[in-house]
Amino acid sequence: MSETERLINIKPSDIQLEYSDFGYYSFVHYGMNTFTGVEWGSGKEEPSMFNPEIVDTDQWVRVLKDSGSKAVIFTAKHHDGFCLFQTKYTEHSIKNSPYRDGKGDIVQQLAESCKKYDMKMGIYLSPWDRHDSRYGFDEYNDYFCNQLVELCTNYGDIWMFWFDGAKGDDAPAFTYDFERYYSTIRKYQPKCIIANCGPDVRWIGNEAGKERVSEWSVVPVDPPRTESDLGSREYLADKKDLCWYPAEADVSIHHGWFYHKSNKSRTAKQLADIYFKTVGGNASLLMNVPPSKAGIIEPRDVKTLEKFKELIDKPFKTPVEKNSENLVKTVVIREDLRFSQRVEKFKIYADKKCVYSGTTIGSKKIAFLKKAVPANQIELRILECREEAHIRDIEYFA
16 A cells, blocks of 8 residues: 555544534533633632523524534533533532532433524533542442433433543543543444544644644644644655544634623724634634623624624635636635545636645635735636545636
8 A cells, every 4th residue: 555545534524524514603601610710710719609690592593603613512511520510420510500509400401492593512621630539549430430320311312422632730640541531432332523632623732713724634643732733745755654633723703712891802804814714724623602690692792793794704705616707706615524624735726827825625715815906817826736636626716
């Protein structure tokens, strides 16, 4: 087998192939930290400190869907260990809070809201737990899996489980039994995506939504998270084991993951630029929008999201027929990922002049041309490729 054949033999699973079209979806950080004003809780907080008067998950989902998001990932348990769902396996949970007299369940509320507004729901369950005394011992893995079973079986379809590797310097040395976590999820939710510290989707390597110049989905097994090149031929030449592992960029609308009134916010333009470079650069975008103590996404953030949606829609409002003389400013290209990711370098020409240069394409490349050109003059030239290119579609916009 040639080296090129080795690379193009790496292809997405059915789950990963469907995921490649999602593009942009949302993170919702909400919980004990919303009320204590910190990012990482100590685990010593009393359940009574979680005391919202109302939690309007309908508003969350409605606002996020209106922004173009296709799914919502919710922090069912953060590092402080406080669980925002009804669980049999710890007392450090919403059942011992004043919210709805201990009968509240934010995961259930969100599941109902997602169903109402036709949105996918995902769950973040923190492996690191600063409260639970079992943490650091094998029995903690039992506890974690028991909660995974609860979440997989009590709330309908789960689109994604999202795990991270965050762990403080004071945390006990402890190895999470991730393979057991994955098999538990696959047993009860076989179509669920397992992301970040998971086998289906990888973290892009930063929390600023910054993409690589060339983002590859064919990468080494257990790739280094932050290197600038993970998938070129040169980089992969001495890597024995390869896998399909697409990138997800995560960023918060605020400079912080939980809502704190004093936190500065990113502008709609900054967020839109991140969207174009990630979703338009063979990655997905997970954007965090944290509700406040009032249990809602605050009006200032709603306005930011409305402006964000306006900005990300603007380049695509006017489609242009390929053989027309109408002017084109934006070109969108997608590879057919059933045949792997192949294109390494391309250029777009019009009237024999280069109006765009790019490297990888993958799930989507959004190309803003140097100048507006007639559609019937546009030519896509594939300059470097792993055997022949398989282009799924090309779209033109004025």
